[in-house]
Amino acid sequence: EVQLLESGGGLVQPGGSLRLSCAASGFTFSGYAMSWVRQAPGKGLEWLSAISGAGGSIYYADSVKGRFTISRDNAKNTLYLQMNSLRAEDTAVYYCAKDRGDWNYFFDYWGQGTLVTVSS
């Protein structure tokens, strides 16, 4: 059974940093592209970043380019999102999502999400 378990969310002050993790199990982690997607309170889904199975290809949405960094450790079956220079508008539930393949360009599994609140 595929499982994606996010962690690392919490309350952070504007300008601060946070690193999210997503522990994956139930599939060959290195064989699939992975993404981070967020959802602000009461809003829609916003894709943030994606990384290929081997980690050699990375994409970012313009809204987080230069502030967020995606990475993965295939030995630990874990996906990361380093978030710097956080703003109030970054407040959201952050999901990790598994691509159907490497790359199939859509998501067949999602984690339960972790809440990030940026506030003073």
Add this chain to the structure above:
Amino acid sequence: SYELTQPPSVSVSPGQTASITCSGNKLGDRYSWWYQQKPGQSPVLIIYDDKKRPSGIPERFSGSNSGNTATLTISGTQAMDEADYYCQAWDSGTYVFGTGTKLTVL
């Protein structure tokens, strides 16, 4: 940047057919995918590659994609189908989500 537009809300009576559209420039030239999200839950893939259903998704969910519009159709809508629905496409290194549609089953 590529954009996908959905109606904010759609209402349907139980047992009737609901259609949710997703509009984007030449969307029919690329694949579309659909997710269902119920309150407090994570999104779930319900249609992939325009019209295919993942295992476990009821047959009442179907999809099509042509021209500038992809359409999610729910036949014989049930109360449990009340949720937010998002279309998605891929464009030049970005996963693009639609604006989302809240389906209300009255």
